[in-house]
Amino acid sequence: MGKKKKEENKDVPTSKCPDNTAFKQQRIPAWKPTLTPESVLSSFFIIGLFCLAVGISWIVATTNVKEIWITYSDNCSYCTQLRENSSNSETPCSCFVQFSVKEKIEGDVFFYYGLSNFFQNHRRYVASRYDAQLLGRNVTTKESIEKGSYCAPFSAYNNGTPMAPCGAIANSMFNDTIRLIYQPEPTSPVVEVPLLKTGNTWWSDKNVRFSNPKPKDNLVQAFAGSARPPYWQKPASALDSLDPNNNGYINDDFINWMRVAALPSFRKLYRRLSRVNQFSDGLPAGNYSFIIEYNFPVSRFGGKKHVILSTLSWCGGSNMFLGIAYTVTGAAIVLTAFAMLAVHLKKRKPKKTFSVR
Template sequence: MEMKLKDNLSRLPDNTAMKQQQLPACHFHFSATRILTAFFAIGALCLVMGIILILSSKSAKTIEINYTKICANCAKLQENAFNFDKECTCSIPFYLPEKMQGNVYMYYKLYGFYQNLHRYIRSRSDSQLLGIDIKNVEDCAPFEKSHNGTPIVPCGAIANSMFNDTIILSYNLNSAIHIKVPMLRSEITWWTDKYVKFQNPSSRNLSNAFAGSTKPLYWSKPAYELDEEDPGNNGFINDDFIVWMRTAAFPTFKKFYRRLNRIQHFTEGLPAGNYSFNITYNFPVTSFQGEKAVVLSTLTWDGGSGLFLGFAYTVTGAMTWLVLFSMIAAHLMLKKRKTFFLQQ
């Protein structure tokens, strides 16, 4: 009996404040006034932020031109998807009513193009895009090899469907003088994409590094010749290629294409006046009933001209105040009922 008692005592936790759960505790007791004040402050903050974001977004200047129907003749030549034998160029004049001050950015916009399909997103080779093994195409179905068994570089459905229209912006001083607006294709990607997720093979000569491979089926030139003007912008680190490889979540999306080089006539931005887009039409959209547009836009301190964030803050603030007023009404009713019972 004594042995059993000793065994039971040995199993007891130590007589300390921690193990006996005797540590001092703090219990918060919020009064109705404090809770209602907190809800009021949060709602007010969200409403103010929402209004500021909406006004800021509206201050951004944006012009969008849908050129699907305007370049309809070119679209007819592209009935067979990515038909490079029948290249077509169309010119789209437009008028800029007011100056676009500061940095101006050009985007291409696609309607009805779904990049968020699982098989589409998975059809790529990360080891290839990192320059580790460019012949690794096992995850790139159905665009891993050509008809004669040569590995495709870069392989996969995403790379194969890369947007390849060429868009040139011209400033028309008069009917005779057309100035090509200087645009830059550098610094249009995320830093992590450019210097971490995409790397060329270690070989100094890219054409040698890509030997024994072939270009994607719908490309007009191999990856190491994507940029004829800047040899350092070729291969897997080509800016246009990297931008396209970051897939969009929704079927209607726009992607960074160029940014204004603020020199000569454009040091302060794009002046008001007559302009034109000269577009080499390569990317077909009629096969999936899609559309294409080109967008010129300035940016604000909080980003582009999207109103979603501003509306989100405004709705959150309004809902918080709605809950606040409901809580005030419930609190007054309970207080009135409590007073009534105390008087009985």
């Protein structure tokens, strides 16, 4: 008898209907808000006042950010002509840009370089990289680079030597060298401002997205069999001659450059002020000058180069856009709420009164 029942149960098709429970049959009680004039108007006023508070506080914080912006490509025009007229692209040229700081800049000071009219967001430019290579793999294998990346034509030289790193992004890395000099008085001796080269990148970039090939303690051997990109002046293993831990693919300047910008005019963090000795509280007032070793050409694409000294606030650097956006949005919401309140008071029905006889 048991076998017959099992055979009969096999012939019965299993039901695909959900179980007869309150959750699966959607019988759980639901909350549906009742939109009354009081709830709608109070929501509009709360959201509008919140946006206004955020926008005004953002604008106040941004206004307190101190920033010095200098376009040095105009002041170094003779270097541009020298580099373009010279047959040797590595012809050295240095220029000086003087400026003064009238008031002391307290706190942490960040040093940026900026480029305008440089389209890092171009589709083919963004794709011209090899992430497997930047993780320390396939450094000297030409075939793997050509098959696994879009680095061409910056993947290998005519003699077959692969480039490390490959791609248009790496090849066009910003390579101007900028030093900051401080002179309190015209007759006083000059002092070079101490700047930090490391600690300027995201932790995830330094420890996850980029890694040097093995053996990591001997980068000359690790990069053996490869060559630097054609526009580089130094190989990847010798980007920082003073700090051996800041070379290869984990060099801070290289990592910041490889994080492409979304707009054609952008800035990237170059250095941070080392708050030691007379600069422990920030940049003192006085005369300053930039000593720039001019290497990065911009005249061919009609661009400009800038140096920016800036402090930061809780909302970042000097950028009014979000503050203005929050303020305008909040003001529009509050004005809409007042208009809705006026319409409600004008169009509402009077309460009926009953007289007792």
